[in-house]
Amino acid sequence: MGRSPCCEKEGLNRGAWTAQEDRILTDYIRAHCEGGWRNLPKKAGLKRCGKSCRLRWLNYLRPDIKRGNITADEEELIIRLHKLLGNRWSLIAGRLPGRTDNEIKNYWNTIVSKKVKDQPKPTKETKIMKSKIITNSQPATQVVRTKALKCSRVLLLTPPQARPQVMHQQQQHRCLDTDTATQTNAVPMAKNKNADGKVPCLAGGEDHLAMDFDLGEIDLAELLNSDLSDKFRCFDCCNYGSYNNTSSTSSNSSSEQAMMFSEELVQSWNLSGCAHDQANVGSNLQSLSPFLDCNKGEWLSSGII
DNA sequence: AAAGAATTCAACCGCAATTCA
DNA sequence: CTGAATTGCGGTTGAATTCTT
Numbered sequence: 551m552g553r554s555p556c557c558e559k560e561g562l563n564r565g566a567w568t569a570q571e572d573r574i575l576t577d578y579i580r581a582h583c584e585g586g587w588r589n590l591p592k593k594a595g596l597k598r599c600g601k602s603c604r605l606r607w608l609n610y611l612r613p614d615i616k617r618g619n620i621t622a623d624e625e626e627l628i629i630r631l632h633k634l635l636g637n638r639w640s641l642i643a644g645r646l647p648g649r650t651d652n653e654i655k656n657y658w659n660t661i662v663s664k665k666v667k668d669q670p671k672p673t674k675e676t677k678i679m680k681s682k683i684i685t686n687s688q689p690a691t692q693v694v695r696t697k698a699l700k701c702s703r704v705l706l707l708t709p710p711q712a713r714p715q716v717m718h719q720q721q722q723h724r725c726l727d728t729d730t731a732t733q734t735n736a737v738p739m740a741k742n743k744n745a746d747g748k749v750p751c752l753a754g755g756e757d758h759l760a761m762d763f764d765l766g767e768i769d770l771a772e773l774l775n776s777d778l779s780d781k782f783r784c785f786d787c788c789n790y791g792s793y794n795n796t797s798s799t800s801s802n803s804s805s806e807q808a809m810m811f812s813e814e815l816v817q818s819w820n821l822s823g824c825a826h827d828q829a830n831v832g833s834n835l836q837s838l839s840p841f842l843d844c845n846k847g848e849w850l851s852s853g854i855i
Numbered sequence: 856a857a858a859g860a861a862t863t864c865a866a867c868c869g870c871a872a873t874t875c876a
Numbered sequence: 877c878t879g880a881a882t883t884g885c886g887g888t889t890g891a892a893t894t895c896t897t
Contacts, residue, residue, distance in 0.1 A: 565891080566865070588882065604883080605866065640885065655886075656864050861895070867888080874882070 563597045567606055571596060575603055576611050609650045616648025620657055628654060629662060 563571070578594035584607065586593075587600035596603060609615075620628070624646055631642045639651035639658075646654065 564867080586882090599867090601868090601883090602866075608884095609865075637886065651885080652865075659887095660863060857897105859895105859897085861893100863893075864891100866890090869887090870885085872882100872884080874880105876878100876880085 561597060562591075562599055564602075567598075567610075571598065572606070572611055575607060579607060579611075605652075609652045614648055615650065620649075620653075620661075624649070625657075625662065628658065632658065632662075 574594055574596055575590075575598075578590065578596075582593075587604040590596070590600055590603050591598045594603075598606075627646065628642060631645055635641050637655075639655040643649050643651040643654050
């Protein structure tokens with residue numbers, strides 16, 4: 551048997567879209583809004599697969615598509631985001647207004663990867679230094695990601711020995727509710743929590759944390775200004791530390807802030823009672839992104855991508 | 856000028872997550 | 877709760893274009 555096809559393949563146009571097809575699709579979506587891709591071709595009178603229509607609209611016909619070459623600034627941002635997120639093209643595209651995931655993926659595969667490949671290979675000394683840093687900074691926390699999608703499902707598994715032993719009752723219930731319109735620290739809330747506010751364990755019993763929220767919903771500008779933005783945790787000893795973000799500027803875009811955020815954090819990391827030296831802690835945070843510790847209800851940094 | 860190689864990028868594909876009935 | 881339908885993602889393909897010889 552197998553999976554049923556997304557649509558009838560017979561009699562459908564394939565390959566490059568004609569100007570007329572573009573016009574039909576654009577007119578239809580303007581009149582009826584996006585969605586219902588499966589039935590759209592039939593209703594619009596297009597001999598195309600619904601998937602093909604969706605792709606054409608998202609990657610080419612949308613009015614907010616940014617035309618023209620990728621700028622040097624955008625390229626820099628792509629490289630930095632790729633370092634941070636890997637091949638999560640849709641997430642990267644989300645930080646580049648008007649650019650599509652397909653465009654960025656193509657750009658990376660053709661231009662950037664070539665540039666990266668052409669860069670001089672690291673010397674023996676730098677390789678040794680790098681391996682030492684990696685060895686010294688084996689994280690106690692492991693992030694397991696599913697396929698990116700909307701980055702809507704993120705699992706954080708923390709070995710028992712790496713977990714703080716004491717949790718204040720009130721902190722356990724500090725997961726913030728995004729539905730609360732008046733609250734200023736609007737950060738995504740973990741979904742599917744039990745009555746006690748904890749997320750159900752997914753593997754390994756109670757000693758594992760699980761998170762499930764839409765990372766795409768995070769407004770980094772808000773995060774930077776929230777009272778949670780200065781609470782991060784060292785992977786090695788699990789101590790919580792602080793981050794002084796007074797140097798953050800508000801004039802930058804969210805994507806720029808995201809980058810500044812991580813880089814400044816590495817530089818300004820300050821852990822109270824952390825036995826690990828600045829360099830090692832810094833290397834632990836090289837590819838950080840914000841996560842919510844659902845049991846403590848606090849943001850913490852998590853850098854394993 | 857022509858032919859072949861290399862590059863670009865729109866489009867396709869299969870899969871997995873999510874939504875819906 | 878379950879299975880089907882829908883949506884969205886990243887990897888890959890191949891036609892069109894550009895470059896090189």
